[in-house]
Amino acid sequence: MGLSIQGKTAIITGAANGVGLAIARHFIDQGAKVMLADRDKARLKDECGDIDGAEDNIRYFAGDLRERLTIENLISATIDAYDRIDILVNASRQILTTDPLDPHDTSVEAMLEQNTFTALRLGQAVAKRMIAQAEASEQEDGPAGSIINLSSIAARRTHLDLMGYSIATAALDQATRSLAVALAPHRIRVNGVAFGSVMSASLKDSLSETDGLRQEIRECTPLGRIASAREVTSAVQFLASDGAGFVTGETLTVDGGRTLLDSVTTAAH
Template structure:
């Protein structure tokens, strides 16, 4: 049990990669606070987790709203007594080429993908400093490293997440807190599966391993960075992309 006795907050935890992470962490003995804006999905998924004997609790949260984030932290401390791991997984897309992008769509993605990460981390870090230890894992993307057609807003946020990760690593390493990021490639979430089969095949063919990633692939990377096995990994961006860019 690689996370026995650990308490983790996972944002965007009711669907896709976040849900896979909640399940994987619980399998490894963690107590998990599944945080998501989608209350219906969160309630359903927590019920399914509890049927398996997992220690998972749901908290409805809007990562853009600082009061909502503060309640998330308060509820986690009240329920579990501490916070060992924060996975900043929540994120959205609203794609368009630059000349067609609505400024409101640009801002909306920045609010969730960037300001949301700032809000959650700023709220959780004082608890980790008090404990003298913690693991913060931010979700970037290969789009944030290499850019991607039609993703000005998304790529900008994911590049900024890398910058924040490295900055926070410099600030909090001396406090006993590891800060790292994961950069997923094309991953077969529900959103991707709705795309035309031809497009999915094209995406898979661009990957060296000739397949899309599974949410579990990303969850396993989160698990490594959350576990004691990564205690000397710090300020790193772990690419989990099947070799799409080499």
């Protein structure tokens, strides 16, 4: 078994920027057929429209995936374009600061809806399609699909300003484990990738707004730097590929050793 995803069909959410965009471009480069999903269709086309020779392997879908009907429309659009779904990457994330002592702060609810419930609902809907594909196939063994949820090391840390994000990602990690057990009899694997400080759009904003944050992150990371968004893509490809055929229910940590030091004073994005 190799790590190839060539010819496989993938849905990637949050594909217009940051880590989601890096994963989308990488999957396209690796020969996958990709449905790029985000709220901003114009930005999707601007960011991924320059990949030479990939026109037949890219489709775009714009919509608010917090709405159940939008999820159904995304799946229908993918089936119309490619006839099947092999991989789902839930890369759409929202990061808001939280005041843990303010009962009127709604950031926890917002991030649970965006980061946890949306990923869970989409995963359930895509899994239903994957099960139908497997039942219609004459192949009685082998992989039937792979779902990957992007999480964060914030799920295992305590940073008061990121309380809502920590709650949402911790819940997502549990959803990953629960779905992995539920879908294992159908030969569908569910895993996650939890990363630390990756140069995403949100982290760029934080670095520009907070003096000294870049150095703090470097000092808290044994590898001594902030990761590029593309450094997450190899982990995602591994989990999506048949090379990870006996891996399910795991959340792979990609953080440069950050959690080994257990520093809780510096935000992880």
